[in-house]
Amino acid sequence: MNWLNTLFILVTAFLAVFWEAAFNGVRHLIGTQIDLLPPLMVYASLCTGITTVAMLAILGGLWFDCLSANPLGVSVLPLFVIGLVIHIKRDLILRNEAFAQLVLGLAASAAAPVMTLLLVLTTHHTPLIGWGTLWQISVMSVGGAIATPLSFALFGWLNRTLVHHRATETSFRADREIRRGR
Amino acid sequence: MLRRPHYIALGLVVLLTLIILNLPSRTAARFKLGIGSVFLPLFGLASSAHQLAVAAGDTVMPRSELLKQLENVRQENQQLRIQAMQTEGAFRENTRLRQLLGWQHQTPWKLKLAKVVLREPSNWWRTVQIDLGSRDGLQVNQPVLTAEGLVGRVSSVGLTRSQVLLLGDPDCRVSAQVENEAHDSGIIGASGPLNSEFVQMGYLSGNASLKPGQSVRTSGNGGIYPPNIPIGTVVDSQTVEYGLATAARVKLAANLNALEEVWVMFR
Numbered sequence: 214m215n216w217l218n219t220l221f222i223l224v225t226a227f228l229a230v231f232w233e234a235a236f237n238g239v240r241h242l243i244g245t246q247i248d249l250l251p252p253l254m255v256y257a258s259l260c261t262g263i264t265t266v267a268m269l270a271i272l273g274g275l276w277f278d279c280l281s282a283n284p285l286g287v288s289v290l291p292l293f294v295i296g297l298v299i300h301i302k303r304d305l306i307l308r309n310e311a312f313a314q315l316v317l318g319l320a321a322s323a324a325a326p327v328m329t330l331l332l333v334l335t336t337h338h339t340p341l342i343g344w345g346t347l348w349q350i351s352v353m354s355v356g357g358a359i360a361t362p363l364s365f366a367l368f369g370w371l372n373r374t375l376v377h378h379r380a381t382e383t384s385f386r387a388d389r390e391i392r393r394g395r
Numbered sequence: 396m397l398r399r400p401h402y403i404a405l406g407l408v409v410l411l412t413l414i415i416l417n418l419p420s421r422t423a424a425r426f427k428l429g430i431g432s433v434f435l436p437l438f439g440l441a442s443s444a445h446q447l448a449v450a451a452g453d454t455v456m457p458r459s460e461l462l463k464q465l466e467n468v469r470q471e472n473q474q475l476r477i478q479a480m481q482t483e484g485a486f487r488e489n490t491r492l493r494q495l496l497g498w499q500h501q502t503p504w505k506l507k508l509a510k511v512v513l514r515e516p517s518n519w520w521r522t523v524q525i526d527l528g529s530r531d532g533l534q535v536n537q538p539v540l541t542a543e544g545l546v547g548r549v550s551s552v553g554l555t556r557s558q559v560l561l562l563g564d565p566d567c568r569v570s571a572q573v574e575n576e577a578h579d580s581g582i583i584g585a586s587g588p589l590n591s592e593f594v595q596m597g598y599l600s601g602n603a604s605l606k607p608g609q610s611v612r613t614s615g616n617g618g619i620y621p622p623n624i625p626i627g628t629v630v631d632s633q634t635v636e637y638g639l640a641t642a643a644r645v646k647l648a649a650n651l652n653a654l655e656e657v658w659v660m661f662r
Binding site for chain 1: 397400401404405407408409411412415416418423426427428430431433434437441512513514515516517518519520521522524550558560563564565566585586587588589590652
């Protein structure tokens with residue numbers, strides 16, 4: 214497993230959760246805060262192992278819940294279920310295609326708040342839900358869909374820049390080059 | 396296709412979630428504060444970034460505009476001083492009359508300024524976090540307000556920061572009174588998921604005489620909020636429960652979307 218990549222994902226999740234709580238530009242603009250953990254989970258489930266997926270779900274979920282009024286731990290399971298489903302089917306997904314990333318981000322960002330709300334309701338809490346929640350989930354889905362290809366681009370760049378890649382050997386040999394001339 | 400590592404990971408995550416969700420509320424709150432403390436270094440960073448943005452805005456502001464604002468603030472300050480003198484006189488008179496009548500002594504509000512450091516990241520609660528905690532003497536259920544009106548109450552207290560439940564959150568209910576002849580009383584409840592400017596006032600009597608623009612204040616019942624803190628104004632009302640009760644929509648006096656500093660009330 215590439216531990217540096219796992220570290221990048223966890224640090225990004227940490228910063229993303231803090232951004233969601235500290236900066237309200239998006240909320241003021243469209244009335245809803247976008248959740249960046251589902252797009253990160255899509256990336257983690259397609260490009261890393263099940264351990265990273267589990268770590269992202271546990272740490273990301275707990276960080277999110279401790280800055281929120283959510284019952285502690287309620288965001289962990291929805292994130293992990295999304296990650297697990299994508300991870301199982303990842304051999305069938307064209308992960309480098311931007312459209313596939315967009316669709317997965319859309320689905321994951323819609324599923325995560327719905328599952329979290331269902332879990333919150335089962336813990337005897339009363340969240341603020343109504344017809345407006347449909348608008349909020351739609352906005353979160355679109356926001357998450359846009360953020361998913363961006364997260365792939367960000368981690369791709371980080372991997373190219375900071376992770377050591379073994380040079381690939383080619384079959385070219387200078388002493389066997391056929392020089393053509395007249 | 397699920398393989399063995401998948402089953403192990405799924406089992407571990409489900410087990411962990413069940414354990415955390417079933418923790419006693421006090422332990423869960425402690426865990427929350429403990430895990431939340433990892434964000435402490437970022438609070439300073441965010442506050443510095445905010446100050447930098449404000450400083451950049453100040454440098455762009457022309458001097459003439461600043462002088463104009465200063466003059467306005469001076470005039471406002473003088474008016475407020477005169478008002479404070481009048482209020483002080485009225486308060487002394489009130490205290491004297493209360494002593495003569497043998498009523499309970501009314502203590503003035505003690506307030507402490509707090510900065511809003513974080514907002515609720517999820518969309519189904521209405522909370523903020525402030526930079527005062529138990530080391531500043533904060534306790535659960537202290538009222539929180541701005542100069543415009545009531546904001547909410549402290550719901551959990553950490554060492555250096557606390558969570559404030561805002562008006563409109565389903566868990567933040569306030570006993571309120573409408574300023575009309577009948578002094579109709581009701582309960583301020585939840586707002587809609589999208590619009591945090593308006594809240595519902597329920598449990599009003601079926602024959603309540605509500606009119607748009609009437610002021611709504613805390614009634615003092617319930618033991619958390621003292622009486623006469625402004626909450627907002629009535630926008631409209633309708634009879635509910637087959638005419639047995641009335642529900643009103645109240646526009647909040649404080650702008651909950653633009654909270655930067657709030658006052659915590661100590662009693």
